[in-house]
Amino acid sequence: MTALKVTDLSKTFPVGGGLFRAPKTAVRAVRPMSFEVAEGETLGIVGESGCGKSTLARMLVGLLEPTTGRIEIEGKPLDNADPAAFGKLIQYVFQDPVSSLNPRKTIRQIMEAPLKRLYGMDREERAARIREIFASVNLREDFLDRYPHEFSGGQAQRIGVARALAAAPRIIILDEPVSALDVSVQAQVLNLLADLKSEFNLTYLFISHDLAVVEAVSDRILVLYFGTVVEIGPAREVFKTPRHPYTKLLADSAPVVGRPLKAPEQKDSELPDPLNPPPGCAFVTRCPRATDRCRTAEPKLRPLGEHQLAACHHPLEG
Structure with a gap:
């Protein structure tokens, strides 16, 4: 139910x-x-x-x-x-x-x-x-x-x-x-x-x-970025095999015992301006997989695999 x-x-x-x-x-x-x-x-x-x-x-x-x-x-x-x-x-x-x-x-x-x-x-x-x-x-x-x-x-x-x-x-x-x-x-x-x-x-x-x-x-995880859902799926799968680059960024940023701390992003990466949001994907300025399509077309949440959904034009491999 x-x-x-x-x-x-x-x-x-x-x-x-x-x-x-x-x-x-x-x-x-x-x-x-x-x-x-x-x-x-x-x-x-x-x-x-x-x-x-x-x-x-x-x-x-x-x-x-x-x-x-x-x-x-x-x-x-x-x-x-x-x-x-x-x-x-x-x-x-x-x-x-x-x-x-x-x-x-x-x-x-x-x-x-x-x-x-x-x-x-x-x-x-x-x-x-x-x-x-x-x-x-x-x-x-x-x-x-x-x-x-x-x-x-x-x-x-x-x-x-x-x-x-x-x-x-x-x-x-x-x-x-x-x-x-x-x-x-x-x-x-x-x-x-x-x-x-x-x-x-x-x-x-x-x-x-x-x-x-x-x-x-x-049981499941819903990942939000810039006011929208970018990924949703079972908890273990979302963090073990993230399909959206932002989810991977979150997972890599979390401190883990035995793993040295390091900056997960480039120094020139920045958050979107809420008063002037980008026309395409909001994560485009921080994403290493971004293309021209990402800068013009907003991705929609879609199924990737059996249980996960992600809003990304170039999702990570499952």
Whole structure:
């Protein structure tokens, strides 16, 4: 069963102008993209800063309204005019665990908010639900009357996960969920997320810069570059035999024990200008395989092999 289906989803932000003046130009943060996520799957989303990962995530949970496109969860289209529909189906775990929690509210008040607003539970129902969730994420009940600043990063992230679970969603978006944590705590949180996925039959979208973590926890990988999908496929295949040159660049840039660090690109390589995007492939100025065709025609996502898709005129050999 398909848990999430995205069709031609895009986001454009106006730039310049003012209160009584039209925008001078626009930035296409996310270009029209389509993909599906199966029920119970973990889809890893990777790419450099500015590639559109967080913008995509915020559209999926209703924090940003798409410029174009359609979002469906379990076959039902979501409407931005109905925030409760998003909240009951899809939730967000933020990158910074402490700053994502309201510092003026106790953990109990934070946990009760979705139970009140989305389900209208009374005090006894809320207390029972919170006890159940806290037990699932291995947190003590006496934490409920404390404030966010009283917790470590690992504890705060567990609270953030618990808050997401309170709404009983089908899908959880994890935006760099362990990047702000110590290495010793990262494994604990990742193991917890794996257990919760199995216990509650969850579907994950896992956003991260850490390719090793993404490969370890994901079933499939979606690679974003300059606001568009350039490759998608099974996690092991995407990093073992990348078909898009940008995916190979990411894999080669990741530090590996025993391999000396080196610059993966030439010194004169540069990112595209978002206010003046190139007419063809956005990766053309950084790609060693670029030809005249790449400079004039934008490549489309197409099947390469049995399971992988890539948007490249001259894909790498599988």
